[in-house]
Structures are given as C-alpha cells and as structure tokens.
Amino acid sequence: MQDFQNNMLPKFEQNTAAFLNNLSAEKTLKDAMAYSVEIGGKRIRPLIIMAICSFYNRPIDNDVLAVAGSLELLHTYSLIHDDLPEMDNDDLRRGKATNHKVFGQAEAVLAGDGLLTLAFDWITRTGLNSKSKIDLIAVLAEAAGPEGMVSGQVADIEGERKTLNLEQLKKVHERKTGALLKYACQAGGILSEAKDNELDLLVNFGASFGLAFQIYDDILDVVSTTKEMGKAVHKDEIENKNTYPGILGLDGAYQSLEQSIEEAHKILVKLNADESILADFLEYFKGKDSK
C-alpha cells in the first residue's frame, strides 16, 4: 500500500496542480482553488480509482489521473462549502486555515462553485470515448447532487436539531460521504471496462467501505487530539451531533466498524481481489485503536 501510494501520488499531485494552473481564469480564483486542493489530505477517493484500475491491469495514464483528479476537485468543493460560516463554521482543515479564512467568504463560495464545475469539465477533456465520459459524468452527478451528497449535507444540518436513530444516521451518511466513495469504485470499474456483475460488486464494496469510513471518522473525533487530526475534535459531542459512538457507544461503534470491514472484505473475495492493493485500503481503519 505504501509503495502504491508513493508511486501514484506524486504523478497525481503533479497532474492535478498542472490542470488547475493551466486554466485561463482569474488569478485569485485559481489561488483559492489551488490552496484547498493542495492542502492535501489522504487522497483516498482518487487512490481507490487508481487501485481498481491497477487491479484490472488498466494503465494509470492521463485519463485515469484526470478522472481521479476530477473526483478530488469535487470532494474539495464539498469541504470548502461545508466549512463556510453558515454551514459548519470551521476555521481549521487539515491543520491549515480554511478557505474562507484565507480568501474571504465570497471567494470561498466561488472557489467551491468553480471546483464543482471543473470536476465535470475535466472528464469531458479526457481522451476517453463519449460513452465512458457520459457514464462517469452521469454517475458522478447523481452521487454528488440532490439525490446524493447535497441531500446528505442538508439532512446532516437538519439532523443537528433532532436525534436520529441508527437507520436514519446511516441514510444521512450513505449520501453525505458514502455516495462519493461508491462513485470512486464505479469510476475505477468504468475506466477498467469491468463487467456489469463486477461493477455491482465494486459498488457494494464502495458502500461497505463508505460506512466503515464514516464510523471510523466518528470514532476518531472521540479518541483523537486536534494536533493528530489537523482539525477541531470532540466537535460532534459539543455540537450534539448524531454519531455512531453517540448511538452505539464507543465499543458498539468499534463492533460496527469491524462488521463493515468484514463485509467489504467478503466482496473483495468474490472479486478475487482479496490479495490486491484494494484489500490494503481496509488497513486504513486499523490506524487508531484506543481499545
């Protein structure tokens, strides 16, 4: 896994930075977009795309890098808008000042708008055939839009004012964070021309991975320090947010995390991918265990 990341990420970072830099756009807008993209983060979504292509022996060429970069732009837009004063009002993201703290609130809204639009734009500019481009854009737009992530965000904000049960919480997160992780798996499959039944399995893997991802994120908010996380922690409890540890207790949340990982692993077995780099992604959830 570490080798894979070390091998892939420099190309990915360089390609994404070059795409943004080559745009014919206002300088402050380019600076604001590049700032949040280049703060970094784990790049899990693009890495999933590249890992699936790698599993299918699909070359990681400029088209794959573009589709992976496009997803990271879209993910970054969602973080910039989430951090806005009218939304989560966060000053810190990945250990750095959030976009609106550096560039002002108007520029942050526009940087997010720009990145969201670019995510679709970039796919159209690849050398893929029209059918693959449209498949990718169709799945991405549905995952990111009102039937996916945007509704998840609305439900999350509204959920702060009421207590959710486990099913309701899952439904919020399936859309808020799960949808894009599922798209990452589908995109890898589309780029690799995976068969329909394999695409279905990849989608299911994405769903289980997404659930594990969110439970783990909630657990980290409880057991970590701000220094470790590079963002405010214990915010969930302070803001009375609905979380997996809140509903299930910390032990119960760890159990649910294990179940989701197990579920994801079973799907990889069906795909004959249980020894692949894709399986290593499940190690991500082993980093922080307070038990």
Next chain:
Amino acid sequence: MQDFQNNMLPKFEQNTAAFLNNLSAEKTLKDAMAYSVEIGGKRIRPLIIMAICSFYNRPIDNDVLAVAGSLELLHTYSLIHDDLPEMDNDDLRRGKATNHKVFGQAEAVLAGDGLLTLAFDWITRTGLNSKSKIDLIAVLAEAAGPEGMVSGQVADIEGERKTLNLEQLKKVHERKTGALLKYACQAGGILSEAKDNELDLLVNFGASFGLAFQIYDDILDVVSTTKEMGKAVHKDEIENKNTYPGILGLDGAYQSLEQSIEEAHKILVKLNADESILADFLEYFKGKDSK
C-alpha cells in the same frame, strides 16, 4: 415572439417543475431549489435554445426541453449564490424574497450547489446520443466554470474596488453573463445538428446578444423603478459599480446597445435567420427607451 413564448413556456415550466419534483431528495432542498426556479424570470436562455431548434425545424421534444431546463437550473444557481449576503447581499429578486431570506444561508448555498450539479445530471438523463451529451456538457461546463462565469463573478466583485475601462468591463461581462448566452446559442445548434460554420455564427450571435443584454441591463438600472424591475435599482451607482452608462454616459450606452443589436442582426442575415423567431429576440431591447 409572443405566440412562440405562449406556445413554448407552459411546456417548459411544466417539464422543469416535474423534473425537480420527481427527484429523490430532501424535501427542504427540493423546496428551496423549486422556489427560486419557479419565481420565474424571462426564461431568455431556454427560449433561445428553443428558438434555434425551431429555426432548424428540430422538434421541441423532451430532450430539447431538458437541455433548456438544465440551462435555467444553472442560471438559477448563479442567481442564488450571487444574492448571498457575502456576495451582492440582495433581499429581492424578481419581486420576491431571495432564496437565503426564505430558506436561510446554508440552505441557499446547498440549493445552488444542487442546481448546478443537476444541470449536468439532467443532460446525462436525456435520450440524446453520447456524443451530443458530451458536446453539450463540455461547452456548458467551460461556459459556467472558472474559465467562464465563475471568473466573471470574481472579476466583478474585485472590479467593485477599482475603476475599469471599457475593454476591462467588456471582459468581465463576456464571462459573467455572455458565456451562458453564448452556450444557449451553441446548445440550440448542437441539438439541431447545425454545421460547423453555422455553429460559429450562432456563437457570434450569442456574443453580440450577450453584450447588448448587459448594456441594456445597466441602462435599466439607471432609468427604471424598483416596482418595474422587481429588484433594487440604482444599486450600481450607489455601490460605485463599473457600468456601461458609467463609462460611456447614458447616450453612449444607448449607442453601444444599438451597435450590438445591429451586429447581432447582421449575423442573423448570414444565417438566413433574419426573418425567424430568433430575430424577434432583438426586439427585447426595445422595451425601455428613456430617450
């Protein structure tokens, strides 16, 4: 023209409302998106698309209505975000309270994000072939994104703090309002399978029309009342905005408007469309003449 509008707009409105209503999304999000879309407006962009299809005898079927609706969703997103407190801070739009005044600032950001994403989503859901879909999405994303409208908006905000000359002002508006009007013309051409040289002429028509549109909008801000416009007027002068009447004087602005209309008309002659419904759009600029 009036006949064309009376014939087309009810279908357009009904189809757009149905698309939004059928989405599987959070209710408050759907309400917020529908509110701003259904406030109305002149629907000039979708009407241009339909007028071009009509000129080419291309049936106004559900695919045309979808592409026209998609553009109106994207235009509406830009208005919702423009009106936000951190942007133009407008309370009134088309005679009604702006989105954030009704639904709150967080929902308004998300309603805009949702509509922008849906604009691309809707094109993917049409029955058009993959090539046409990708052509439409590619041109729309470029027109709406950091190389188009979003940079225009950034330049507009930054221009408020300095005095622009005529060329600089034109460059702001070519992106801020011109880009989407040009897209409307291109989209009509793509839907009608117009030849390349005709597409070029349509783009040029869109550019001249867009310039006339902005000059006229600036003139209206000077000579109209709030009641007539359904939004605050004389804001440009109060906020020291760069405008055509500000740079050219009111008479000079009227002259520039006439020139742009004449330019647009010449292009229609080349297209043999000078007797078509498309020519009637130039009558739009005859409504308000204070001279």
